Amino acid sequence: MKTILLMENQKPPFNRRKFLTNAAKIAGVGAAGFIYMKGCNNEPSEVEPGPGNKHVFLTNPYLVTLESSKAYIRCITNLKAYSWVEYGETEKLTNKEHATTNGLVNANTRIHEIELSDLKPGTTYYYRVASKNIIEFQPYKVVYGETIYSKFYQFKTMDEQVAETSWLILNDIHDVRGSYEHMIGLNKNEPFDYVFLNGDMYDDIENEDQVIELMIKPCAETFAAEKPMIFVRGNHDIRGKYAREMLNYFSFPKGPFFTYRHGPVFVIVLDTGEDKEDAAAVFAGLVDCEAFRKKQATWLETVLQSDEYKNAPYKVVKMHIPTHYTTGGKGELHCRELFTPLFNQYKVDLVISGHTHKWGVYPPNDIHQYPLVIGGGPRTGARTLIKVKANMQQLKLQMLDDSGKQVGEYLIKR
Numbered sequence: 149m150k151t152i153l154l155m156e157n158q159k160p161p162f163n164r165r166k167f168l169t170n171a172a173k174i175a176g177v178g179a180a181g182f183i184y185m186k187g188c189n190n191e192p193s194e195v196e197p198g199p200g201n202k203h204v205f206l207t208n209p210y211l212v213t214l215e216s217s218k219a220y221i222r223c224i225t226n227l228k229a230y231s232w233v234e235y236g237e238t239e240k241l242t243n244k245e246h247a248t249t250n251g252l253v254n255a256n257t258r259i260h261e262i263e264l265s266d267l268k269p270g271t272t273y274y275y276r277v278a279s280k281n282i283i284e285f286q287p288y289k290v291v292y293g294e295t296i297y298s299k300f301y302q303f304k305t306m307d308e309q310v311a312e313t314s315w316l317i318l319n320d321i322h323d324v325r326g327s328y329e330h331m332i333g334l335n336k337n338e339p340f341d342y343v344f345l346n347g348d349m350y351d352d353i354e355n356e357d358q359v360i361e362l363m364i365k366p367c368a369e370t371f372a373a374e375k376p377m378i379f380v381r382g383n384h385d386i387r388g389k390y391a392r393e394m395l396n397y398f399s400f401p402k403g404p405f406f407t408y409r410h411g412p413v414f415v416i417v418l419d420t421g422e423d424k425e426d427a428a429a430v431f432a433g434l435v436d437c438e439a440f441r442k443k444q445a446t447w448l449e450t451v452l453q454s455d456e457y458k459n460a461p462y463k464v465v466k467m468h469i470p471t472h473y474t475t476g477g478k479g480e481l482h483c484r485e486l487f488t489p490l491f492n493q494y495k496v497d498l499v500i501s502g503h504t505h506k507w508g509v510y511p512p513n514d515i516h517q518y519p520l521v522i523g524g525g526p527r528t529g530a531r532t533l534i535k536v537k538a539n540m541q542q543l544k545l546q547m548l549d550d551s552g553k554q555v556g557e558y559l560i561k562r
């Protein structure tokens with residue numbers, strides 16, 4: 149039986165402020181130095197190379213999820229290419245892996261995902277990414293260009309048996325430049341296993357440059373070449389004409405809602421969808437989140453009945469829209485109606501959300517019988533970094549504001 153020792157910074161319900169659109173808007177020419185063709189919705193296949201036609205990586209490689217026996221390494225090139233990963237347990241990188249689909253090696257693409265399998269849990273691997281562009285691709289003749297290499301990096305696979313885990317959570321960055329670097333920097337040199345991105349990392353998504361420059365690149369250059377950026381979408385991440393293509397840049401091997409176990413913590417991730425009703429006029433008939441949430445509620449109940457869930461020392465849920473303390477949008481209320489009874493019945497230990505742009509730590513009460521922690525918003529002064537550390541004795545959550553001051557804390561003792 150767990151006992152709650154400490155609850156701080158309890159805040160009353162609030163009215164959510166309307167979000168201020170303060171994100172930088174994207175110009176036609178990307179900072180990465182490539183140009184979008186007009187009239188093609190910036191399809192990746194239509195992107196032209198930048199000046200000089202030099203083959204380059206548009207960002208560092210990045211890890212989007214991690215398992216105990218697998219890693220998914222991604223990179224993006226400016227030219228269509230064939231890419232691979234060289235890796236190993238030592239810096240000698242004795243293994244090579246590329247991606248294949250239905251008997252063909254993935255190639256002639258700019259967005260690359262290479263899955264490494266048969267890895268050992270809790271083991272450090274070294275790697276670099278390599279890529280050669282394809283100058284000519286005829287049926288019986290392929291001409292490659294220059295081979296380029298990333299720097300050398302390392303990562304550690306997840307491990308169910310590890311005694312302690314710690315991770316960081318960001319939410320509601322909403323495209324604000326500099327926020328990833330600043331907020332991760334507040335962790336100083338304390339160790340962490342991965343960063344969880346709890347939705348609304350983007351504003352409404354318009355094009356590839358936004359996808360890369362305002363999330364992938366700052367993450368890849370700050371931490372994600374070596375520690376995974378595990379992402380669940382918020383309502384803003386599914387808006388805009390490029391929201392569907394955005395999924396091409398991430399790996400969801402188990403789908404957009406999923407579970408994972410690292411150390412003593414079993415994590416359930418829900419994709420809460422839109423905050424308004426599907427029939428809202430602004431969605432023009434192109435949103436179908438109500439059925440999507442119901443499907444997740446059915447799946448959730450089977451997860452909550454599983455031995456993996458029951459036997460885990462700590463059971464944590466992460467979902468962008470919180471079950472409570474929202475303003476009452478129909479999508480928000482649907483989350484409450486579907487998920488609160490299940491969380492109560494199966495006694496989840498902690499739910500961590502974002503969305504409201506106002507941080508808060510809400511201890512259990514008669515309505516939600518689980519603690520609910522909500523991270524802050526995108527504006528300076530409202531941003532938060534959530535740090536969680538768990539071992540067999542306790543799970544400790546700390547929430548820092550963007551000056552580094554602690555503004556919330558929650559402790560669960562076993």
Ligand SMILES: [Fe+2]
Pocket residue numbers: 347348382383384468502503504
């Ligand atoms: Fe949101």
